[in-house]
Amino acid sequence: xxxxxxxxxxxxxxxxxxxxGAEVAQRLRMPAVVGEICAGMALGPSGLGWVASGESLDTxxxxxxxxxLFSVGLETRASDLRRVGRVATYVGVAGVAxxxxxxxxxxxxxxxxxxAAMFVGAAFVATSAGITARVLAELGIVDRLEGRxxxxxxxxxxxxxxxxxxxxxxxxxxxxxxxxxLALVLLQAVAFVAVVLLVGPPAMRRASPYLEAPxxxxxxxxxxxAGCLGLAAAASQIGLAAIIGAFLAGVAAAETSQRHTIELxxxxxMAFLVPFFFVATGTKVVLGHLxxxxxxxxxxxITAIGIIGKLAGCGLGAASLGMRSALVVGVGMVPRGEVGIxxxxxxxxxxxxxxxxxxxxxxxxxxxSVVAPPALRALVDRERT
Amino acid sequence: xxxxxxxxxxxxxxxxxxxxGAEVAQRLRMPAVVGEICAGMALGPSGLGWVASGESLDTxxxxxxxxxLFSVGLETRASDLRRVGRVATYVGVAGVAxxxxxxxxxxxxxxxxxxAAMFVGAAFVATSAGITARVLAELGIVDRLEGRxxxxxxxxxxxxxxxxxxxxxxxxxxxxxxxxxLALVLLQAVAFVAVVLLVGPPAMRRASPYLEAPxxxxxxxxxxxAGCLGLAAAASQIGLAAIIGAFLAGVAAAETSQRHTIELxxxxxMAFLVPFFFVATGTKVVLGHLxxxxxxxxxxxITAIGIIGKLAGCGLGAASLGMRSALVVGVGMVPRGEVGIxxxxxxxxxxxxxxxxxxxxxxxxxxxSVVAPPALRALVDRERT
Numbered sequence: 001x002x003x004x005x006x007x008x009x010x011x012x013x014x015x016x017x018x019x020x021g022a023e024v025a026q027r028l029r030m031p032a033v034v035g036e037i038c039a040g041m042a043l044g045p046s047g048l049g050w051v052a053s054g055e056s057l058d059t060x061x062x063x064x065x066x067x068x069l070f071s072v073g074l075e076t077r078a079s080d081l082r083r084v085g086r087v088a089t090y091v092g093v094a095g096v097a098x099x100x101x102x103x104x105x106x107x108x109x110x111x112x113x114x115x116a117a118m119f120v121g122a123a124f125v126a127t128s129a130g131i132t133a134r135v136l137a138e139l140g141i142v143d144r145l146e147g148r149x150x151x152x153x154x155x156x157x158x159x160x161x162x163x164x165x166x167x168x169x170x171x172x173x174x175x176x177x178x179x180x181x182l183a184l185v186l187l188q189a190v191a192f193v194a195v196v197l198l199v200g201p202p203a204m205r206r207a208s209p210y211l212e213a214p215x216x217x218x219x220x221x222x223x224x225x226a227g228c229l230g231l232a233a234a235a236s237q238i239g240l241a242a243i244i245g246a247f248l249a250g251v252a253a254a255e256t257s258q259r260h261t262i263e264l265x266x267x268x269x270m271a272f273l274v275p276f277f278f279v280a281t282g283t284k285v286v287l288g289h290l291x292x293x294x295x296x297x298x299x300x301x302i303t304a305i306g307i308i309g310k311l312a313g314c315g316l317g318a319a320s321l322g323m324r325s326a327l328v329v330g331v332g333m334v335p336r337g338e339v340g341i342x343x344x345x346x347x348x349x350x351x352x353x354x355x356x357x358x359x360x361x362x363x364x365x366x367x368x369s370v371v372a373p374p375a376l377r378a379l380v381d382r383e384r385t
Numbered sequence: 386x387x388x389x390x391x392x393x394x395x396x397x398x399x400x401x402x403x404x405x406g407a408e409v410a411q412r413l414r415m416p417a418v419v420g421e422i423c424a425g426m427a428l429g430p431s432g433l434g435w436v437a438s439g440e441s442l443d444t445x446x447x448x449x450x451x452x453x454l455f456s457v458g459l460e461t462r463a464s465d466l467r468r469v470g471r472v473a474t475y476v477g478v479a480g481v482a483x484x485x486x487x488x489x490x491x492x493x494x495x496x497x498x499x500x501a502a503m504f505v506g507a508a509f510v511a512t513s514a515g516i517t518a519r520v521l522a523e524l525g526i527v528d529r530l531e532g533r534x535x536x537x538x539x540x541x542x543x544x545x546x547x548x549x550x551x552x553x554x555x556x557x558x559x560x561x562x563x564x565x566x567l568a569l570v571l572l573q574a575v576a577f578v579a580v581v582l583l584v585g586p587p588a589m590r591r592a593s594p595y596l597e598a599p600x601x602x603x604x605x606x607x608x609x610x611a612g613c614l615g616l617a618a619a620a621s622q623i624g625l626a627a628i629i630g631a632f633l634a635g636v637a638a639a640e641t642s643q644r645h646t647i648e649l650x651x652x653x654x655m656a657f658l659v660p661f662f663f664v665a666t667g668t669k670v671v672l673g674h675l676x677x678x679x680x681x682x683x684x685x686x687i688t689a690i691g692i693i694g695k696l697a698g699c700g701l702g703a704a705s706l707g708m709r710s711a712l713v714v715g716v717g718m719v720p721r722g723e724v725g726i727x728x729x730x731x732x733x734x735x736x737x738x739x740x741x742x743x744x745x746x747x748x749x750x751x752x753x754s755v756v757a758p759p760a761l762r763a764l765v766d767r768e769r770t
Binding site for chain 1: 389390393394396400401409412441445446451601609614615618622627650652653654658726
């Protein structure tokens, strides 16, 4: 019985810590994620030592990440993709390519192996659509041209990030194998994403009426969640990250007519599980790795790389909108969040890189998310006066 | 990475199995629980062997049980208790006392030790308010006198069952200690329930406005869930069952003005987690222990004891309503469910009794829940014609 007690105490402390952290962060006009991860750092082994990861917390964290990416997918409508237009596509593609290239470049210069360097690069890629969307809404510019371009580009960004993550994990798995084996693994990764992305949405559009068939009044939700667990398990089984499957399940579920109900009902489940993911992420950061002049300099360097990569990549992609708008789009795409953090967690779990790199990547993600919103606010305010 | 894959596959199979089982059961007009547990039996080690319990599944199951009892508590308003009247109190008390006495009696005659016998007795006690309420609603008699007595008595039944479970787990922990130590442990159990029950609801009534204070729009839910985890951990820490704390947290949360929102938002979380509890419960049933003439006879015997105990106890309690109404009340109180099943799981986990007893108690709970609803329907239909 002692075990159950211990698990419950850890979960209680982690959950309360996450709520306190999120509250403080949001009151300071920072994203909730920042507070939740800082709470994890404070509670973790290198802080107070009250919460250490174990199988129970890790499983809840994994489910939290799965649900989080499911909900990101749910906000990604395949039909929107066709409408976002050329500029958003340029912004999305350039905003993935440049940060990835810069990240890989830094990692190679810091003497990482090829596979590890690509993993590090992947952690530089994904814009947190959630953070940007919230700031845009606060500023009331969601419907302005820049707002639409940013949100459209974020969708393309998410999908490219998933594809990239698939390729990188496949590369990792195939590391050391011959060129043909490697090509097959890559092909499998790309094929999984492509097939689910092509087959899933139309299938779900047709399946909508059947989702209501079961007796269970919550059945559209429960059936879709079963699909999410299934695709996550399938992705994991073929060597991709589980969250890729969850994301694709969300994209497919977004096409059902019960989309809004599912979104609404997913929120309480996320409110219960996602904090465990961010706290667990924080507990794994060894705070010592962020102290000392060398660590601080490295952190500042990779944060600068992270910011410049997105700013330049997305700004160039949006150049046709004019200098000022391109700047707004570039800054709006800077915040990293969930996906980059999950990529870093995957890298740590797979032993691709050491504690130090993990701590730096998490801190970099947090810093970009803390820095970008006030910059965006300042830019838009200056424009208005 | 393999571990994550394995956990996701197990969770996927368990979740899909639970949904299939619930669907089949409900189509056959049986409670969903029956189908979910049967799915667990089929998938478990003594069935197909696709789902075996491990820390991840167990933790999700534990959280499912915690949420389930939280929601039972949420339906239990302290203020209702004062209104249910004398008859419901008699029904509740007699309906707990007699099944407990009969259960203990059977267990002692079957050569169980004192502590184990009391645990077995406790598994005979709790009526599943959910199953009865659903049948009453289907028959359209929730508002009839018998319906109100049954639902009122079910509330008292739940609280007495929790108190009894507290005493029994305390007894178990104090087993072999001297009389004073034992008395202290018992006192602690009763004091925990009494204090939380007296302090919690008024405190939550006053706390209602503050639940909206945090930035997080889901904060009433998340704060109350944190309280639920905290009380579950506290109950577990002092040697009681975690679900007792969760139940009391629910009773306290029922007094907030956000009660309905919390209830609504708890449902999707339950829809995700509770099936894992019932499937896990089913997987632990060794099917072999339910086969063979001896096992079947024992099962029929304890099911008869379970039915007669409730029927007679509750019927006597409702005698003042007249023969026919007393019978309706008695039959309405027969279905056991969640709580009895959780008590049996706790007994198995604590090593109080062996696999055989666990299998029999689970099967007994299921049988009472399968038998009572049609009997209740038949009774009410005959009355109408």
